[in-house]
Amino acid sequence: MSTDQAWGRVAAWQRRRLAVRVFAAAVFIGLMVPAWRVSEASVRTLVDGIPLAADFVRRLFPADFTIAGEMARACGETAAIAFVGTVISIVFALGLGLLAASNLAPMPVAAAAKAVLSFTRSIPVIILALLFVSAVGLGPFPGMLAIAFHGTGMLGKLYADEFESVDGRILEAVRGTGAGWIGVVRYGLLPQALPQLLSLSLFRFEMNVREATVLGLVGAGGIGYYIQLYARAFQYEKVATMVAAVILMVLAMDAITHWSRRRVL
């Protein structure tokens, strides 16, 4: 083949690529323009709102630290909700994740488990919290249930993906020793997947701490309850204390989980 023919082939490919890009750009603009309108996005309104936002921030100061005790208790409650919720979701996610992994479970079982997980994580935590509040009443308990329920769906899916990506040849070798299903899982699968499972679980815990801070808005316990309480009473200097506590707590949890993740990986 001559240089000219080769050149023609490259040119044709470049034209095809250009056509694809033009099409993709057209689709993107076609979606972006109406979506911008529907979301009533307006740079003007945003700019006009800056003084109002500044005023709100100004009223947060000076923060009122007389409620430090209340603040610490609320933070502890939020962390406790996240911790228990995460542990419960890990237990259920392990079981469902094993059933949902297509290399471990028969097709229909895996498909069913995947559907269960997908349904479980499709409901936002805040809506689950509303549901559980109406079932078991106000307080941290319904919040913990909401986190455990949603977390099971999220973690189960990630666990299943992790199980599916382990080296099948090693599972085959363990099975080749005559080991049964439990033997393969215990001595072939878990040793390979464990560091990733721990890392995913720590990450989930970190996210749950953040989720748990807003549960109080619907009466499901934790620091969010106090934030909405003081905001409604226009006691912004107390809101400021609570918000500072949330930021500090989330940063601390980030640091702790980041540090432990580096240890296990």
Next chain:
Amino acid sequence: MRVRDLQVRYPGSEFSLEVESLTVRRGERIAILGASGSGKTTLLRAVKGLVPEAKGEVALLRASGPVLSRDERLRSIALIYQQFNLVGRSTVYENILAGCLGRLPSWRVALGLFPRHEREAAIRAALEMGLEEQLVMRADRLSGGQQQRVAIARAIMQRAALLLADEPMASLDPETGAQVMDALLGAAALHGQGLLISLHDPEAACAYANRILGMREGRILFDLPSSEIGPDHLASIYRKEEA
């Protein structure tokens, strides 16, 4: 190309590489032989400038002096990897074109605007390697031999003074490996580049190279024309430690 006082030591590891002097002239074909762990790959990577721990100098022969900086080494020495290291999702043409990235200004790289003469050079390199049918195919759809030829075309495109190849036959079956070696030797001869290749097969090394370096435990034991290599030399690099 001259290498002087090259030293590599990794903290917490017993392995060390020490090369007092190594010269590669234009058109020379040098094979490095040695057991696994003898430092063949480390030597190539250190010459290329990919080992941050390495100390020592690499200079161009004809310019009689100026020591090359790490950036200059990255640009003027091309390395062909055992596992090809192509961008699998990109086309053969794009992979080859990447060979000229080191001499383009950043704005051209950012916008993907390759000058016409570079695009023509990429196509010529592809034709030279017999890749005309595969030009706009994804690199990961190609066979191992074809992928290694794309890697060679990318190295040609780099217009390096020195071509390094790390076990270019090891990931391929013997016949494909031989074809790839012929292509590599042909390219180096055509473009007047020096060639430094690590190989694990002494027979292939003697057949393809005109000089052989024997390595053991990070040192060069011998540096001889391939016609002078005998069983004793091979035994000296492959023999196990005596108790």
